Amino acid sequence: MASKSIHFLYLLIIWMAKTGVEATIGINWGRENAQRLIPSQVVDLLLQNGVREARVYTSREDLLQAFTGSGIGLMLSVNDLSILRDYNGCMKWVQSRMRYFNSSSVRLIYVGTYPFAFGLKDKAQLRGNIQVLYNLQKALNDVGWGHHVKTVFSHTSNELKPNIRKPSDAEFRDEIKLEMAETLRFLEQNNAPFVVDMIPSFELEIFKMDPLFAFVEKPTQVIKDLNEAVYTNIFEFVYDAFVWALIKMKAPNIKVIVGQVGWPTDGYARGNTSIAERFFKGLLPYVSSNKGTPLRPGAPIDTFVHALTDENKLPDFFMRHWGIYHSNGKPKFKIDLTGLGRDIYPSSAKGIMRMPERWCVYNGNRTDYSMVMKQLNYACMNTDCSSLKSGGSCNNITFKQNVSFAFNMYFQFKFQDEKACLFNGLSFITVENPSTPECTFPVEVVRGQQENYYKAKGYHHSPNNCVVSLFLLSLLLFWN
Numbered sequence: 001m002a003s004k005s006i007h008f009l010y011l012l013i014i015w016m017a018k019t020g021v022e023a024t025i026g027i028n029w030g031r032e033n034a035q036r037l038i039p040s041q042v043v044d045l046l047l048q049n050g051v052r053e054a055r056v057y058t059s060r061e062d063l064l065q066a067f068t069g070s071g072i073g074l075m076l077s078v079n080d081l082s083i084l085r086d087y088n089g090c091m092k093w094v095q096s097r098m099r100y101f102n103s104s105s106v107r108l109i110y111v112g113t114y115p116f117a118f119g120l121k122d123k124a125q126l127r128g129n130i131q132v133l134y135n136l137q138k139a140l141n142d143v144g145w146g147h148h149v150k151t152v153f154s155h156t157s158n159e160l161k162p163n164i165r166k167p168s169d170a171e172f173r174d175e176i177k178l179e180m181a182e183t184l185r186f187l188e189q190n191n192a193p194f195v196v197d198m199i200p201s202f203e204l205e206i207f208k209m210d211p212l213f214a215f216v217e218k219p220t221q222v223i224k225d226l227n228e229a230v231y232t233n234i235f236e237f238v239y240d241a242f243v244w245a246l247i248k249m250k251a252p253n254i255k256v257i258v259g260q261v262g263w264p265t266d267g268y269a270r271g272n273t274s275i276a277e278r279f280f281k282g283l284l285p286y287v288s289s290n291k292g293t294p295l296r297p298g299a300p301i302d303t304f305v306h307a308l309t310d311e312n313k314l315p316d317f318f319m320r321h322w323g324i325y326h327s328n329g330k331p332k333f334k335i336d337l338t339g340l341g342r343d344i345y346p347s348s349a350k351g352i353m354r355m356p357e358r359w360c361v362y363n364g365n366r367t368d369y370s371m372v373m374k375q376l377n378y379a380c381m382n383t384d385c386s387s388l389k390s391g392g393s394c395n396n397i398t399f400k401q402n403v404s405f406a407f408n409m410y411f412q413f414k415f416q417d418e419k420a421c422l423f424n425g426l427s428f429i430t431v432e433n434p435s436t437p438e439c440t441f442p443v444e445v446v447r448g449q450q451e452n453y454y455k456a457k458g459y460h461h462s463p464n465n466c467v468v469s470l471f472l473l474s475l476l477l478f479w480n
């Protein structure tokens with residue numbers, strides 16, 4: 001990690017980049033991946049790229065420790081709500097994290113996993129989350145941190161009634177209106193923001209829009225709304241849809257920030273690096289221009305880019321390829337995270353080593369076909385085969401290559417352990433690169449921070465699993 005004086009220099013650069021730019025561009029970092037960056041590498045990477053705020057899906061101390069003194073604003077999450085059930089539990093938690101509040105810039109604490117989206121099906125869980133929102137904020141207020149640190153929820157478009165044609169049609173679903181009204185009053189009292197997490201590739205489909213509506217650039221499709229408002233891209237459309245829904249809940253002035261927005265680079269028909277690059281190339285300068293939206297002209301919209309790295313252990317294939325960076329710390333595409341719109345690659349992460357150029361491949365023996373399928377399925381179940389799926393970058397390879405791809409992914413997930421290339425005699429290790437022009441058979445990086453810390457801490461499952469199951473849920477909700 002960089003020394004204090006280098007940190008100071010970075011902060012100065014960040015401050016200079018910030019002059020005249022009010023809206024914040026942050027970045028999200030999840031750790032559901034086999035090849036995990038270590039927190040100090042991430043802090044360095046953010047500072048080098050002029051990123052001033054980060055959202056993490058945890059409040060683990062190793063991570064808080066790494067951000068201490070970096071000056072980077074931090075959005076934490078609390079997912080293990082059993083320890084926050086009442087005020088005393090919340091106070092204990094706040095006290096256990098106090099030294100980090102004192103020494104780093106924690107701004108928001110996300111409570112739970114999309115409680116309103118899940119609240120459509122589980123009211124008790126929603127009410128439980130609202131209690132935590134209150135109690136945790138009260139504990140923060142009582143130790144004198146309430147002015148700086150706010151408890152919030154994150155929200156998604158499946159909380160809105162479906163079949164929206166224009167933003168002014170938007171309204172929260174009836175089942176959650178009561179709790180929404182209560183939550184909004186609380187956020188207003190605390191001067192806390194309402195956080196919208198966007199999944200533009202989904203939203204384009206559910207709102208039946210031209211694919212080019214994804215981009216903030218020259219208008220293709222134009223959607224006209226009340227008071228001469230004109231929408232030319234999905235970001236402003238979804239933002240103002242929420243503002244309309246909030247107006248209808250008598251919360252017209254609440255600050256709305258975007259806690260997640262991004263574009264996948266694989267595993268999805270319209271997901272590749274050139275589309276992702278184009279998406280951010282239009283979006284980020286728009287955000288830093290403080291242009292605002294038709295309903296909120298000139299309003300700075302704090303926006304969090306999703307995400308720093310891929311998360312190849314997420315259960316939903318679709319969410320596995322949202323990283324700006326490969327696991328080797330090199331950027332996948334050009335993006336200027338300061339919002340200045342420069343045509344640049346972000347800096348690479350330092351100190352990450354690749355493993356040797358070795359791959360595990362299938363020997364092509366089909367005598368026992370059911371054994372081949374069994375081994376293929378085993379490998380895919382325990383690693384990431386999403387690139388093979390329809391729309392993925394490796395969807396057009398032969399059956400033999402398919403099996404090799406799966407075997408190799410498993411082998412690399414296991415850090416090239418030779419015992420991970422057995423597959424009942426169907427595989428061998430090779431130094432000849434099996435990649436094709438479209439489909440990369442990756443060689444992974446050496447072990448970083450992979451210990452299973454959830455088990456070590458006595459948790460039974462990773463809290464992030466519930467974060468991502470939202471995406472499965474949202475699929476269900478979106479499509480019915």
Ligand SMILES: *[C@@H]1O[C@H](CO)[C@@H](O)[C@H](O)[C@H]1NC(C)=O
Nearest residue numbers: 097098099100101102143144
């Ligand atoms: C944190 O700061 C507060 C004052 O703002 C102080 O009372 C408290 O002792 C500090 N706690 C730690 C652990 O540094």
Ligand SMILES: *[C@@H]1O[C@H](CO)[C@@H](O)[C@H](O)[C@H]1NC(C)=O
Nearest residue numbers: 269270271272273274275276
């Ligand atoms: C990305 O996808 C678009 C649309 O499907 C396609 O036109 C373009 O060639 C693709 N780019 C790459 C690099 O695959």
Ligand SMILES: *[C@@H]1O[C@H](CO)[C@@H](O)[C@H](O)[C@H]1NC(C)=O
Nearest residue numbers: 363365366367368369371425
């Ligand atoms: C192919 O696999 C079968 C068992 O499924 C084995 O008996 C046979 O020897 C293998 N062939 C070769 C050429 O390795």
Ligand SMILES: *[C@@H]1O[C@H](CO)[C@@H](O)[C@H](O)[C@H]1NC(C)=O
Nearest residue numbers: 393394395396397398436438
């Ligand atoms: C798939 O691969 C074949 C050759 O292997 C090629 O002719 C074809 O155009 C490819 N299709 C796509 C959609 O890339």
Ligand SMILES: *[C@@H]1O[C@H](CO)[C@@H](O)[C@H](O)[C@H]1NC(C)=O
Nearest residue numbers: 388389390395397398399402
């Ligand atoms: C390769 O595997 C994918 C995913 O399991 C499947 O959709 C595809 O049809 C397979 N391709 C071949 C040629 O077997």
